[in-house]
Amino acid sequence: MKRLMAIWVGLGALGAFAAELPTAEELLDKMDQNMTFESRRSRTVMTVEGRRTRTFEMVGYGRGQDDAAIEYIAPARDKGTRMLKLGDQLWIYLPGVDRVQKISGHMLRQGMMGSDVSYEDMMASNDLRSRYVAQVVGEEKLDGRPAWKLELKAKDDTVSYPRRVTWIDQETFIPVKQELYALSGMLLKVWTMSEVKEFPGGRKFPTKMVIQDQIKKESVTRLEFKELQFGVELEKEIFALRWLERR
Amino acid sequence: MSTTFRLAARNTTRRKARTFFTAGMVVFGVGVLLVSLTFVRGMFGTMLRSIISIGGHVRVVDADFAAREALNPLEENVAVIAPVVELLRRQPGVRAVEPRIMAGVTVTKGEEIGDYFALAVGAHERYFREQLGAREKLVQGAWFGDGPDDLLVGARLAQRMDVRVGDELVLLGTTQDGSLSPVKGTVVGIVQTGGGQLDHQVWMPLEKLQWMTDIPEGATELLVFGEGLSEGLALAQRLSGLPELKAYAVQAWNEREPLKSMSGMVAGMQGIIVFTFVFLTALGIWNTMTMSVLERTHEIGVLRAMGMTRKTVVGLFVGEGLAIALGGGLLGVLLGLGPAWLLDHKGIRLGERLSESVSAPVPETIRGDLNLEVVLLSFGLGLLMALLGSLLPALRAASIQPVSAMRSGR
Numbered sequence: 299m300k301r302l303m304a305i306w307v308g309l310g311a312l313g314a315f316a317a318e319l320p321t322a323e324e325l326l327d328k329m330d331q332n333m334t335f336e337s338r339r340s341r342t343v344m345t346v347e348g349r350r351t352r353t354f355e356m357v358g359y360g361r362g363q364d365d366a367a368i369e370y371i372a373p374a375r376d377k378g379t380r381m382l383k384l385g386d387q388l389w390i391y392l393p394g395v396d397r398v399q400k401i402s403g404h405m406l407r408q409g410m411m412g413s414d415v416s417y418e419d420m421m422a423s424n425d426l427r428s429r430y431v432a433q434v435v436g437e438e439k440l441d442g443r444p445a446w447k448l449e450l451k452a453k454d455d456t457v458s459y460p461r462r463v464t465w466i467d468q469e470t471f472i473p474v475k476q477e478l479y480a481l482s483g484m485l486l487k488v489w490t491m492s493e494v495k496e497f498p499g500g501r502k503f504p505t506k507m508v509i510q511d512q513i514k515k516e517s518v519t520r521l522e523f524k525e526l527q528f529g530v531e532l533e534k535e536i537f538a539l540r541w542l543e544r545r
Numbered sequence: 546m547s548t549t550f551r552l553a554a555r556n557t558t559r560r561k562a563r564t565f566f567t568a569g570m571v572v573f574g575v576g577v578l579l580v581s582l583t584f585v586r587g588m589f590g591t592m593l594r595s596i597i598s599i600g601g602h603v604r605v606v607d608a609d610f611a612a613r614e615a616l617n618p619l620e621e622n623v624a625v626i627a628p629v630v631e632l633l634r635r636q637p638g639v640r641a642v643e644p645r646i647m648a649g650v651t652v653t654k655g656e657e658i659g660d661y662f663a664l665a666v667g668a669h670e671r672y673f674r675e676q677l678g679a680r681e682k683l684v685q686g687a688w689f690g691d692g693p694d695d696l697l698v699g700a701r702l703a704q705r706m707d708v709r710v711g712d713e714l715v716l717l718g719t720t721q722d723g724s725l726s727p728v729k730g731t732v733v734g735i736v737q738t739g740g741g742q743l744d745h746q747v748w749m750p751l752e753k754l755q756w757m758t759d760i761p762e763g764a765t766e767l768l769v770f771g772e773g774l775s776e777g778l779a780l781a782q783r784l785s786g787l788p789e790l791k792a793y794a795v796q797a798w799n800e801r802e803p804l805k806s807m808s809g810m811v812a813g814m815q816g817i818i819v820f821t822f823v824f825l826t827a828l829g830i831w832n833t834m835t836m837s838v839l840e841r842t843h844e845i846g847v848l849r850a851m852g853m854t855r856k857t858v859v860g861l862f863v864g865e866g867l868a869i870a871l872g873g874g875l876l877g878v879l880l881g882l883g884p885a886w887l888l889d890h891k892g893i894r895l896g897e898r899l900s901e902s903v904s905a906p907v908p909e910t911i912r913g914d915l916n917l918e919v920v921l922l923s924f925g926l927g928l929l930m931a932l933l934g935s936l937l938p939a940l941r942a943a944s945i946q947p948v949s950a951m952r953s954g955r
Contacts, residue, residue, distance in 0.1 A: 395715045395727040412723030
């Protein structure tokens, strides 16, 4: 009788814990409310620390999940370099030779401006739900703040990172830390987000990101959004190939 | 001793057919050895000279560059070359110091983005002219002028891309940090060096590649040219001892790939060739000499009964083998000299595909290296074949008991 009681109590406790866990879909929905947008304009400073520290400043434009444009405004060497992502295609304009180069094949795996963020990362869609099967695996504290821990496994092997482990802050629903793994199980990158600010409409968004390519051991890339506006009116011309060569 | 040798020499005329057969094997062995060694040594020598003219007798690079050279890590460079070049030039035995950068690029002609990959080489004009001797290999256009945008293109690349003198090329590479970085230039000339890999390169002034790779005052390699191969090794040792170069890897020509692997490979190849022909010919000689011993068992018995020592019997048969090898070896050398001379003077054309597929800069035509050392070595190996081939039968003959030998009736 005592044993039966113990099993009953145990099952009850387990059920109560399971009831407290939100589903992965709920968490990803809430995360998307913050991280996705109709349009965005930003001014970002990217610092690549490694053997040498280099600082880039760029203006970025985003339209939905698929389209993005970046123009480098500093340093002088890279000023005028533009990148345009339309769907799953990416082009770069190189002002020094006045050429547009499509980034494809092995070039996609190279770090954007030698940073820890690859062109492939830039190309990747934010829509994790369509490409991954997500599961909440528990909760952990990150920097003293409670976060849900999710494990995402790719539905097929066409994605850059077949496995991701993501920690979503329980209060802001920002993916404060992401570990990105290769098919072999090797940890490729760690992506953290911090300095979350609230924007009009109640949107919360991180203004600092740190990306560490685990293969390039001595390298760290820091992104800091100096200006960030959501829901802004953007010129249509920005998302056309002509924009790349526009003077 | 002279009696033994006279006896041995006389024995060679007793069975003329067998002697000719044995001598024929020595002729073949020595002749083939002479041709093979001429070719192998010539091939290695050609590669060696070619590689040293490209990469110097000694090379000074960042230690991490040396460790990961296959990946061509641009970030592992000598950031400021001027003081190091100055220091190297002051050293005795240093004929020239040439900074160089090599970087993989995508080459584009016209508006279309091309799929042509090539190696861009940035160095002072002097390096291409004096070390590579490329000015004499210009097949179209002119040599580098004063223009910072001047490019020289290898003949193969030019042919594949249909590049002509006056064309504008865009080379897309990366900086040392990995950022995409393009440079534009005008083709002033096309060079045909005969080296598959060199003819796929694009050459430009060092400053231009320094800009592309964002190594403004540096280079990835400092190539030091000395006076000769052995002096090169001594020079590397002296330079390694300089305290100012402690932070760098100072490598002699024989410590760098592909020469490091090649020297072992060539030694192995020579060993296999020598072993094969010495073994086969010795086997043939052993066979005929054994027959000779069996035929002359009775005679050996008589000679032993008359007081001939075992040592003399051994000398008799070994002497016979050596006498045959002496004649056969001389004839083998004479016969081998013809093809070896042709290899030395005309060479063998490997063809474009083969010279491209080898990682070392191999010219399309490989010439042999016929010299006195190879001739003497081949002849000496002929004598060794005879010695090895006749020793066992000679020992067998020496072990024959006189009484039983005379009873055998043979």
